[in-house]
Amino acid sequence: MIHLPRTGGGVRAYEPRTEPLALATGGALASRTVFSAAHVVADPYADTTPDSPAAVDWDATLAFRRHLWSHGLGVAEAMDTAQRGMGLDWTGAAELIRRSAAEAKAVGGRIACGVGTDQLTGPADLVAVRKAYEEQLALVEETGSQAILMASRALAAAADGPDDYLDLYGHLLRQAREPVVLHWLGPMFDPALEGYWGSADLDAATETFLDVIAAHPDKVDGIKVSLLDARREVELRRRLPEGVRCYTGDDFHYPELIAGDEQGFSHALLGIFDPLAPLAAEAVRTLDTGDVAGFRAILDPTVGLSRHLFEAPTRFYKTGVVLLAWLAGHQDHFTMVGGLQSARSLPHLARAYELADGLGLFPDPALAESRMRSLLTVYGVPE
Numbered sequence: 001m002i003h004l005p006r007t008g009g010g011v012r013a014y015e016p017r018t019e020p021l022a023l024a025t026g027g028a029l030a031s032r033t034v035f036s037a038a039h040v041v042a043d044p045y046a047d048t049t050p051d052s053p054a055a056v057d058w059d060a061t062l063a064f065r066r067h068l069w070s071h072g073l074g075v076a077e078a079m080d081t082a083q084r085g086m087g088l089d090w091t092g093a094a095e096l097i098r099r100s101a102a103e104a105k106a107v108g109g110r111i112a113c114g115v116g117t118d119q120l121t122g123p124a125d126l127v128a129v130r131k132a133y134e135e136q137l138a139l140v141e142e143t144g145s146q147a148i149l150m151a152s153r154a155l156a157a158a159a160d161g162p163d164d165y166l167d168l169y170g171h172l173l174r175q176a177r178e179p180v181v182l183h184w185l186g187p188m189f190d191p192a193l194e195g196y197w198g199s200a201d202l203d204a205a206t207e208t209f210l211d212v213i214a215a216h217p218d219k220v221d222g223i224k225v226s227l228l229d230a231r232r233e234v235e236l237r238r239r240l241p242e243g244v245r246c247y248t249g250d251d252f253h254y255p256e257l258i259a260g261d262e263q264g265f266s267h268a269l270l271g272i273f274d275p276l277a278p279l280a281a282e283a284v285r286t287l288d289t290g291d292v293a294g295f296r297a298i299l300d301p302t303v304g305l306s307r308h309l310f311e312a313p314t315r316f317y318k319t320g321v322v323l324l325a326w327l328a329g330h331q332d333h334f335t336m337v338g339g340l341q342s343a344r345s346l347p348h349l350a351r352a353y354e355l356a357d358g359l360g361l362f363p364d365p366a367l368a369e370s371r372m373r374s375l376l377t378v379y380g381v382p383e
Contacts, residue, residue, distance in 0.1 A: 002369060004350040005381055014354055016369045021360035023278040025070045030288040032258060032265070034280065035074040035112060035247065036273035037081035038065055039321050040088060040096065044335040054083070054092040054337035061096070062103050064330050069109035071281035073273060075100065076148065078114040080189060080226075081271040083318055085153070087338025090119035094139055101143035112146035112181060112269075117154045124154045126164060133172055141177050148181040148224065148269075153192040162198030162208040169212045179221035181247060181269070184209060186227040188314045202232065210239060217241040224249050224269045228314075230257055238263055251310045251317070255299040258284075259292050271317060272306040275324040275361060305355040308348075316343040320352045327353060327368040328361065334375065346379050 003011040041064065046055030065075050077100045078084055078093040088096070097113045104111040117124075117132035124132070129152060140147045149172060159165055173180070187194040197205035213220050223240070225233050226249030234257070237246035248257040248266035257266040273280045279302060287295035309320035319340055326334040334341055353372050362368035373383075 002373060003376070003381065003383065004354060005347045005376075005379075007345075007347040011381060016357050017360060017365050019360070020363050020365060021279070023282050025278075026072055026281065026285060029072045029281065029284045032284050032287065033074065033245065033247070033267040034072075034273065034284055035076040035110075035269040036068050036277055036280070037076040037079040037269065037271045038068060039274055039318060039325060040082045040337060041322075041325075041331045042333075042335045042337045044333045048337075050087075050339040054088045056088075056092060056096065056337065057331070058099060060331045062099060064325065065100055065103060065109070066107060067330060068274075068277050069104070069107055071277045072285075073277055073281060074110035074112065075104065076112050076114070076269050077101075077145070079148070079150070079271075080185065080315075081274055081318060081321065082114075083337055083340065084114060084116065084150075085118050085190070086315065086318070087336065087340055090116075090136070092337075093118070094136075097140060097143060097145065101145045105144065112148050113140045113143070114150045114183070115140050115147045115180075116150040117152040120154045124158060126155075126158050126168060129154045129158055130168055130171060133168075134175065137172065137176065146178065146181065146221070147176060148183050150183045151185045151190070151193050151196055153190065156193050156196050159198060162204075162211075165196075165198050165208055166212060166215070170215055173212075173216040173219040176219050179219050181222050181224050182209075182213065182220055183224045183249075184226065185249075188228060188312070189226055190315060202227070202229075206232070206236060210236075213244060214241060217244055220244050222247050222267065226250065228252050228310075233257060233266065234261070237266060251306045252303070254306070255283075255296055255303065258299075259287070259295060271321065272302075272309065274321050275309075275328070275356065276302055276306075279359065279361065302359060305352070305359060308351055308355055311348075316340070319344040320349065323349050323352055324356050324361065327356070327371050329364055329367055334371075346376075346381070349375070 041057045041060035043055040115136040197208040222245030224247045230253035247269035283298040
């Protein structure tokens with residue numbers, strides 16, 4: 001038994017499982033295109049502060065990407081899950097993109113990389129925002145990676161209305177060498193993105209978003225929607241031009257959105273697939289055979305863990321993701337760039353361990369239990 005802290009005080013007994021799920025690695029997934037947004041591994045020996053540039057353990061970071069590729073998932077690089085704008089600045093993100101793109105070429109892995117404007121500091125006008133996007137787009141294209149045009153805090157602050165979004169995104173799409181993924185990240189993930197696409201009214205914002213796509217459908221591979229609103233995502237994907245994909249970013253409703261309905265389905269670009277990679281791959285391979293019920297039977301039980309990790313304040317979900325990577329043995333420590341390991345409470349982390357253990361996510365349950373005990377000891381929880 002292990003004693004886990006309760007919210008509000010006290011401890012409760014939990015009996016960890018002793019055997020992991022038997023999940024094999026495999027080749028490419030067939031029926032859906034699936035990306036995992038991947039976290040970065042901090043260098044725990046670096047003498048840094050939360051305000052310092054990120055110190056990254058490159059070997060461990062790239063090893064985790066090889067883990068994702070080994071299960072047939074693509075890697076969505078330098079996205080929100082990699083603490084972009086929450087510990088990882090543009091200099092660090094650029095190095096991450098270069099290294100991960102080279103690793104993808106070496107192992108034959110699929111990769112798409114985030115393009116934003118986070119090199120800007122302080123207020124910026126629309127010309128500066130455009131130039132910042134162009135700089136990052138050029139770097140991503142030089143590496144041979146697919147580009148994901150991320151939502152921009154600087155654009156949200158500088159834009160006066162929908163026309164500014166239409167003009168700027170139109171300019172970027174005309175420049176892009178290959179079709180890109182457009183990224184709509186809701187304010188629950190980043191409060192600075194409130195009112196994106198020129199309106200706080202999501203219906204009005206949706207119309208502008210669709211206008212951007214309709215003007216350049218040949219330059220849009222797909223859209224990545226992270227609004228945690230399944231109904232809105234389904235309605236949006238039904239209005240996309242033919243050939244433009246919807247990549248769900250809904251970490252609350254992903255099984256039903258990926259499974260789809262008689263009018264279509266969503267592909268996936270999800271932060272929760274960082275810890276869920278083996279189960280996600282197993283589920284999609286089941287779906288590849290046409291077994292929708294089997295797919296749901298594998299993936300539905302994971303939603304409780306995902307909802308827990310992504311509970312408000314949602315932007316701190318990365319802390320739980322890195323905790324699970326440590327417990328699973330993918331890295332040797334629970335340290336994050338920017339000191340973000342402190343962003344969730346001990347009861348939250350304990351519950352994340354319990355839910356992940358119950359799913360059989362840890363390849364070595366004994367190692368996960370031992371590491372969880374060491375964390376509890378640091379916090380003063382009695383045996």
